[in-house]
Amino acid sequence: DAKTTQPNSMESNEEEPVHLPCNHSTISGTDYIHWYRQLPSQGPEYVIHGLTSNVNNRMASLAIAEDRKSSTLILHRATLRDAAVYYCIDYGGSQGNLIFGKGTKLSVKP
Amino acid sequence: AAGVIQSPRHLIKEKRETATLKCYPIPRHDTVYWYQQGPGQDPQFLISFYEKMQSDKGSIPDRFSAQQFSDYHSELNMSSLELGDSALYFCASSSIWGSKANEQFFGPGTRLTVL
Numbered sequence: 001d002a003k004t005t006q007p008n009s010m011e012s013n014e015e016e017p018v019h020l021p022c023n024h025s026t027i028s029g030t031d032y033i034h035w036y037r038q039l040p041s042q043g044p045e046y047v048i049h050g051l052t053s054n055v056n057n058r059m060a061s062l063a064i065a066e067d068r069k070s071s072t073l074i075l076h077r078a079t080l081r082d083a084a085v086y087y088c089i090d091y092g093g094s095q096g097n098l099i100f101g102k103g104t105k106l107s108v109k110p
Numbered sequence: 111a112a113g114v115i116q117s118p119r120h121l122i123k124e125k126r127e128t129a130t131l132k133c134y135p136i137p138r139h140d141t142v143y144w145y146q147q148g149p150g151q152d153p154q155f156l157i158s159f160y161e162k163m164q165s166d167k168g169s170i171p172d173r174f175s176a177q178q179f180s181d182y183h184s185e186l187n188m189s190s191l192e193l194g195d196s197a198l199y200f201c202a203s204s205s206i207w208g209s210k211a212n213e214q215f216f217g218p219g220t221r222l223t224v225l
Contacts, residue, residue, distance in 0.1 A: 034213075043114075043200045043216030044153060087152070091212075097143055097155035097166050098202075098214060 003027070003090040009105045012078045020073040020104050022088030027068055034089040035062065035073050036098070044087065044100075047073065083108045112136055114217035116201050122223045123191050131186040131220045135203030141165070142184040143214060144176060147198040159184060160206070191224045198222075 005023045012018040024033060035047040048055055048062045050071070055062040061074040075082055087103040115134040123129050135142050141160045145153040155168035159178035170176075173191075178184045188195060198221050202214040 038153075043202070043219050044214075045216065046213040049213070085152075096212075097158055097168060098145075098153075099155065100145075100152040102152060 003099070004088045004101050006086070006088055006101065006104045008102065009107065011107045011109065012075075012082075014080060014108055014110050015077050018075040018078045018082070018106065018108075020075075020086050020088075020106065021070065022072070023070050024088065024090045025069040027090050029068075032091045033062065033064060033068075033071050034091045034098070035060070036087045036089065036100075037084040038087070038103075039081075039084045044098075047086070049091070078106075078108045080108050080110060082106065114201055114203050114215055116199075116217040116220050118220060119218065120221045120223075122225065124225055125191055125193065127191050127224075129188045129191060129222060131188070131199050131201075131222070133184045133186070133201030133203075133217060135182055135184070135201075136205075136215055139203035139205045139215070140182065141204045141206065142178055142182070143202040143204075144170075144184070144186050145200040145202065145216075147200065147219075148194075149197070151197075153200060156186070188222075193224050196222060196224045 032049050034049045036044040038044045050062045063072045085103040085105050117132045143158040144156040147153045156170040158166045162178045173189050176186045198219045200219045202216045204214045
């Protein structure tokens with residue numbers, strides 16, 4: 001079973017920031033927090049990952065709580081193309097598989 | 111950049127028939143994963159291979175088998191198909207020599223419909 005919990009859905013307006021929360025209260029000290037997203041009719045796509053420090057890449061930012069029990073994926077300016085299901089995954093690494101939970105369905109309004 | 115290739119993209123089969131899905135990982139990726147996504151469901155892990163050896167197994171039915179070949183491509187063989195096998199099947203690949211967090215790169219999927 002997935003070890004993370006996320007809201008079922010969120011809405012955003014185009015060009016506004018979006019904060020997608022995730023709880024992973026049972027995460028172990030060595031597990032990474034991964035975020036993937038799945039656009040309609042496509043395979044999941046890697047977004048970002050982190051361990052302890054906040055992370056930025058060209059797609060998004062990841063803010064990790066100091067106790068690592070929660071994190072927030074930040075899309076700085078949502079576009080219509082960002083409408084997707086976003087999955088937060090507690091990942092143990094070592095070539096292991098991904099355990100997808102329910103994810104958050106993000107809708108972006110023009 | 112080269113991506114994961116899956117074939118066929120769409121497949122229609124009758125109950126009790128067999129199906130073979132193929133996956134060609136990104137060049138120099140050594141690990142392949144198979145996931146199943148039923149209608150309205152989230153992806154579920156089936157099986158994975160590292161360097162041509164099975165590395166992990168999830169909720170894969172006994173009617174399914176898979177292997178990874180010397181050129182690293184993988185095939186998922188499905189026999190005695192049931193209506194409930196209708197789903198999207200994704201293949202993903204990764205490299206142990208990539209980042210420590212082991213990002214997986216997904217293919218476009220094969221949509222299997224069992225009638």
